[in-house]
Amino acid sequence: MAVETDVLDELRRLRTRVPRLTGSLAATVDGLVLAHDVPDTEPEGLAALTAAALGVAHRMTDAAARGDFRELLVRGSGGYVATYAAGTTAVLTLLAEDRVNVGRLHLEGRRSGARIADLVTTRVVPGTGRHADRQAPEEHLTTVAPAADRPIGTLPVRTPQRPPHQPRPQAGI
Numbered sequence: 001m002a003v004e005t006d007v008l009d010e011l012r013r014l015r016t017r018v019p020r021l022t023g024s025l026a027a028t029v030d031g032l033v034l035a036h037d038v039p040d041t042e043p044e045g046l047a048a049l050t051a052a053a054l055g056v057a058h059r060m061t062d063a064a065a066r067g068d069f070r071e072l073l074v075r076g077s078g079g080y081v082a083t084y085a086a087g088t089t090a091v092l093t094l095l096a097e098d099r100v101n102v103g104r105l106h107l108e109g110r111r112s113g114a115r116i117a118d119l120v121t122t123r124v125v126p127g128t129g130r131h132a133d134r135q136a137p138e139e140h141l142t143t144v145a146p147a148a149d150r151p152i153g154t155l156p157v158r159t160p161q162r163p164p165h166q167p168r169p170q171a172g173i
Contacts, residue, residue, distance in 0.1 A: 004035050007034050007116055008035035010026075011026060011035055012037060013112075018101075018104055018105055020096055020097040020099055020100040021095070021096050022079070022097060023038035023039065023041055024038065024093070025093045025094075026090060026092050026116050027051070027091055028089055028090055028091075029051060029089060031047045033047045034116075047093075050083055050093045053072060053083060054083065057072045071109070075098075077098070079097045080098070080105065081094070084113035085117075086117045087113075087116070089121075
């Protein structure tokens with residue numbers, strides 16, 4: 001069974017467990033759709049926006065010294081958009097009505113994020129997937145060891161580069 005099918009099954013089960021959940025999407029941290037259950041929404045656009053929000057969330061948690069990214073909750077006049085880390089390579093985004101039980105949304109979103117992380121890490125290995133029959137370019141054949149200093153289940157943190165020189169203080173400001 002393909003990882004996309006397993007992830008989609010998890011998204012559908014999540015929809016039955018959380019009343020007032022209107023959609024769910026699992027994507028890579030780069031913004032590529034793994035599976036979705038989002039009627040009336042363009043999944044590719046939502047995945048791309050999730051990746052952009054994820055980048056901002058990483059920088060915000062880093063700047064505020066609040067540790068590694070875990071989740072992001074946005075409330076609009078028509079409901080909620082919740083994003084949860086799903087391992088180091090995936091993210092789960094949930095869409096819910098305004099009257100959703102936010103505690104239940106968080107509880108089930110975190111659980112599903114962990115399940116999706118397990119599905120993605122155990123099923124997606126080099127040499128599998130939809131392009132397994134293609135020859136990999138030479139530069140992609142080296143394996144990269146995971147970062148030992150980052151706990152499993154957290155997303156990588158992007159650190160902004162500092163300028164090579166210190167800005168000069170401006171007089172009179």
